[in-house]
Every structure is written in structure tokens, then in C-alpha cells.
Amino acid sequence: MAKLSRFKVAAVQASPIFLDTAATIEKVINLIHEASMGGASLVVFPEVFVSAYPYWSWVANPIAASPWFQRLCESAIEVPGPEVARIAQAAKDCEIHVAIGLNERAINSQTTIYNTMLLIGPDGSLIGKHRKLVPTWAEKMSWAQGDGAGLRVHQTEIGPIGMLACGENTNTLARFALLAQGELVHLASYISLPVAPPDYDMAEAIKVRAMAHSFEGKVFTVVSCSTISPEIVASMEDAFPGSGALLSRKNSAFSGVIGPDGRLVGSPLIDQEGIVYADIDLSKCIQPRQMHDITGQYNRFDVFDLRVNRRSMQPATFHDDLNLDMPDLLTVTNKSLTENGGHS
Numbered sequence: 001m002a003k004l005s006r007f008k009v010a011a012v013q014a015s016p017i018f019l020d021t022a023a024t025i026e027k028v029i030n031l032i033h034e035a036s037m038g039g040a041s042l043v044v045f046p047e048v049f050v051s052a053y054p055y056w057s058w059v060a061n062p063i064a065a066s067p068w069f070q071r072l073c074e075s076a077i078e079v080p081g082p083e084v085a086r087i088a089q090a091a092k093d094c095e096i097h098v099a100i101g102l103n104e105r106a107i108n109s110q111t112t113i114y115n116t117m118l119l120i121g122p123d124g125s126l127i128g129k130h131r132k133l134v135p136t137w138a139e140k141m142s143w144a145q146g147d148g149a150g151l152r153v154h155q156t157e158i159g160p161i162g163m164l165a166c167g168e169n170t171n172t173l174a175r176f177a178l179l180a181q182g183e184l185v186h187l188a189s190y191i192s193l194p195v196a197p198p199d200y201d202m203a204e205a206i207k208v209r210a211m212a213h214s215f216e217g218k219v220f221t222v223v224s225c226s227t228i229s230p231e232i233v234a235s236m237e238d239a240f241p242g243s244g245a246l247l248s249r250k251n252s253a254f255s256g257v258i259g260p261d262g263r264l265v266g267s268p269l270i271d272q273e274g275i276v277y278a279d280i281d282l283s284k285c286i287q288p289r290q291m292h293d294i295t296g297q298y299n300r301f302d303v304f305d306l307r308v309n310r311r312s313m314q315p316a317t318f319h320d321d322l323n324l325d326m327p328d329l330l331t332v333t334n335k336s337l338t339e340n341g342g343h344s
Contacts (some may be wrong), residue, residue: 003081004012004184007158011276013255013269015229016051021075024051025083028089028100031275036094038277040124041158043098046226046255047166047189048115050083050102051075053226057138058195059272061158068239069142076105076113079129083115084118092124097156099163099224101187101189102133106144108315113268115143117163117189128163133174136167149312153181159282169209177308179217180295184282186213190225192271194249203254203270204222215262217295218288220280225253227273260285 005012012031017023035043047053052075058066066093077083079102091098097120098168104116107244115132131146151174153162162178162185169175169188193202194281210221237244257278266278292298 004285005158006279006281006283007041008218008259008277008279009185009222010035010038010043011224011255011257011269011278012043012049012293013050013225013227013253013276014046014168014273015227016049016231016291018229018235019052019071019075021051021077021083024049025086031096032087032096032098033088035275036096038275039053040277041097042161042185042222043096043275044187044222044224045098045100045115045189046224047101047191048103049100049189049226050077052103053191053230054139054142055195055243055247056239057141058193059236059246060240062141064240065141070142072103072142073105073113075104076103078107078125079104079116079118084120084126087118088124088126091120091122095122097122097158097161099161099187099189101165103143112144113142113166114146116146117150117165117187118185119156119161119163121156127156127314128152128161130163130165132165133168133171147313148308148310151177151308151310153178153183159184161185161187163189166190169213173212173306175217176295176306179219180257180306182295183217184219184285186219186221186255186278187222188213188221190223190254192226192228192253194252195246195284201251203251206254207256207258207268210256210258211262214258214260216292218260218285219290220260220265220282220285221258223255223257223268225255227253227271230239239329260288 042083056065099119101117104114107114121127130150135143153160160182162183178302202251210223214221233244233247235307253271257265259265269276
């Protein structure tokens, strides 16, 4: 067995520059450099950090929120594209793995947007892309459903990495699909969501989900959650009076690292912007599995059977006969005129 790696990870807790893609990319690049200077081999960014979460869908009716959906579409980016290339170049310059959430616009559609996570290697290559399988609740007003094509664990030089976005981390089968592929490092991207019911502690809920996955799978979970900047609160309050107080609730963002025993590694961040650093030793994933190895000896695969469709969804499939010789229309026309005595 190859020796399992040790490395430092950085989990970013910050807010994007709201609906400003260019400015957010600049912030991403600065944070990549900061994480690299901090000694991290992997830096993880929040859900749809480039460059907005659709809070308007939670605080307004669909008609009133529709102009904001247009702004989201206009600020979304394509993968690959120039914005991703700039992030990849920063990853290469810093020789660091980068995981980041973004609003991905489908190449052949102006209004099909995916909640997408990218994993970029320290050489600037795109290692993996995952589109959120099911948008949560009001998110269905903004994002299309993803597919299983990105439900993969990526073999990197620091270890096997899988990733899910926000509410997907409650999807038991999606999580098991990653664990079954040998995942040892799980990346969980989130957004601060203070619009939940008053008795719902979002920060605690995020932590509980991460602890559950780490304890069940005996893996490390890196959580990166966005914050809500005063700019976002002001924008929503101006458009939808009364929403500002709701969006300003505390205990709505949690970022940190959970170990394979289900406990915190280091100290997390709650609500405040910053970067959480933690040291990961993948060899610590071994001993806990002697008790519970749910993808191996602690399971009954003669009883349970999980099947995962990892085909990529496409709006249409075109079958072209590339060997078909298309007739020259001028030749066909001249031949027809000759055969008919010059009459068409």
C-alpha cells in the first residue's frame, strides 16, 4: 500500500463581489495566493463563489425576482472559459490544488445555469467538474439539475478527493457513491443561508452534516461556506424591503475541517470572513475502519446494491454520417438540364 499523504488544507469563508464576475475572480486569485503563502496544498472555496447565490428567490415572489435571474445568467461563466483559465493560472503559479463553486452557463443556452464545483490541479489542469444533482427548494427557480457525470473521486497527488455542494451532503446515496470509490478527502461547499426558519441553526446544521459524513466514511471533510456581505444585504433590502433583517441573522456560516473520527480538526470560523487552515494526515483514516468500513467489510453487498448512472446529460444527440458524399448542386443541376434538353 502506498504511503498516505500529509498536507495542509485551507478552507475559505468569504463573500463574493456580488454579481461582479471580474472583481470576484480577482478576489479568488488573491485568496489563492494567500492560502499558498499559508502553506496549503489545497484551497477550497464556497458554493457558487463566482459570483452570486440567488437570495432573491428566497425573499421575493418569482415575478419580482425575475430581473435578478437575468443578472445571474449574465454573470455566469462557461467551463472552460477565460475566467476559469485565470483561476487555473493562479493555481499553477502557486502550485496548489483549487476547488471552487461557480454559476456555470451551458454553452448552447443563455438561461440554463448549473451550480458547479471545479477541482483544478497544481499544474493548472481541470481535474474534475461536478454539477449539483438537485437544486434545493427555492434554488429550483435558478439552477438546472446536474447529472452523475461528475459524481467521481479524483486521484490526486495529495489523495483521493470527492466533492458535493451544500444540500447534496444530506444525500446518503450520493455520499456513499463517493465513499465507494475510495474517497478520503471530501469537499463540501456551502452558502450562508439565514433565511431558514427562526429555530434553524444553519452553522450547526452544516457542521452536523460534515461530522456525519466523516464519521460514517472515516474520511476528512473540508467545509467552505460563503458569508453574506453588507453589499448583498443592502442590495436585497433595496429591492425587497424587509429582507435585510432576515439576511443579517447570525450563526449562518460555518467553515472548518472534520477528521475521520467525526471531530473538529483545529478551530472553525462562524460567520466571519477568513481562512481556516488544518493539517490532514490521511493515515488517520485507517484505524477507525477496523470498526466501521461501510464500503468494505462492514457491509452486505449481497443484500444492498447501488447503481449510479454517470452518463452526461445532453439536450440532443446528433448522428451524422461523416462518410456521406454530398452531391455538388451545380453538377446535379447541369446534368438534369442536359438530360431534359436544357429545360428545367
